[in-house]
Amino acid sequence: MSPKEFVLYVEGLTVSFDGFKAIDDLNLYVDKDELRVIIGPNGAGKTTLLDLICGKTKASAGSIRFKDEELTKKLEHEIVRAGVGRKFQTPSIYENLSVFQNLEVSFPRGRSVFGALAFKRTPEVLERVRTVAEEIGLADKLETEAGLLSHGEKQWLEIGMLLMQEPELLMLDEPIAGMSARERELTAELLKRICRKRSMIVIEHDMDFVAQIASKVTVMHQGKILAEGTMDAVQNDPRVIDVYLGH
Numbered sequence: 001m002s003p004k005e006f007v008l009y010v011e012g013l014t015v016s017f018d019g020f021k022a023i024d025d026l027n028l029y030v031d032k033d034e035l036r037v038i039i040g041p042n043g044a045g046k047t048t049l050l051d052l053i054c055g056k057t058k059a060s061a062g063s064i065r066f067k068d069e070e071l072t073k074k075l076e077h078e079i080v081r082a083g084v085g086r087k088f089q090t091p092s093i094y095e096n097l098s099v100f101q102n103l104e105v106s107f108p109r110g111r112s113v114f115g116a117l118a119f120k121r122t123p124e125v126l127e128r129v130r131t132v133a134e135e136i137g138l139a140d141k142l143e144t145e146a147g148l149l150s151h152g153e154k155q156w157l158e159i160g161m162l163l164m165q166e167p168e169l170l171m172l173d174e175p176i177a178g179m180s181a182r183e184r185e186l187t188a189e190l191l192k193r194i195c196r197k198r199s200m201i202v203i204e205h206d207m208d209f210v211a212q213i214a215s216k217v218t219v220m221h222q223g224k225i226l227a228e229g230t231m232d233a234v235q236n237d238p239r240v241i242d243v244y245l246g247h
């Protein structure tokens with residue numbers, strides 16, 4: 001396939017920390033509107049891979065193409081503007097602002113001259129806040145102070161803040177960590193809903209959760225791709241079983 005058919009096209013990606021290759025000649029291809037799950041033992045390089053894609057860490061070698069753009073040469077904010085959103089493990093919401101305000105301040109500014117100058121509650125912003133609040137299941141909590149939300153709701157709010165930017169690729173690192181069983185279920189539904197309009201990469205190790213959301217699973221080990229396929233296929237792959245039993 002040619003690069004144009006994938007939203008994300010990673011080839012030969014390598015990063016060394018003091019000679020240790022955390023990512024080692026890795027290839028990864030993600031389709032438009034695909035929800036890809038990445039699993040793998042601790043230290044496999046999953047978080048580092050997201051760090052490289054979002055520009056937080058610079059690659060030692062290789063390329064990361066997102067649509068027609070080479071990301072390895074871009075700065076973090078340029079990568080966000082290109083349409084890549086990334087959620088870290090700890091939520092970074094404004095605890096003393098309302099849900100509404102948290103979403104509002106995440107609306108991308110500066111797309112027009114007026115946008116750069118004014119912070120206005122335009123109909124466009126209001127409309128987007130409402131749409132996103134629906135998507136993340138917080139439409140009836142718009143006036144609630146974010147600090148009062150449950151742990152799960154805070155995670156959804158942060159996903160909503162990323163959705164305000166309308167990313168074409170959204171990356172989430174262990175989104176259900178610390179959530180209750182009910183919150184996990186709702187998160188699975190949420191992710192399936194929001195991936196209809198964009199590509200997503202989700203790092204997760206809870207296999208029940210993975211089974212609920214995944215179409216294709218990539219297994220990482222020692223900075224490389226160990227296996228790729230359906231949940232069933234990778235779970236029955238002897239190489240994958242070996243790696244997990246070894247830990």
Ligand code: ADP
Nearest residue numbers: 017018022040041042043044045046047048049
């Ligand atoms: P995972 O998310 O799969 O658990 P990580 O990507 O966090 O794994 O880490 C992969 C390996 O890279 C680990 O051995 C980790 O210690 C190492 N590592 C990650 N970031 C750095 C860094 N900035 N400096 C040195 N080593 C790092």
Ligand code: MG
Nearest residue numbers: 046047048173
């Ligand atoms: Mg990690």
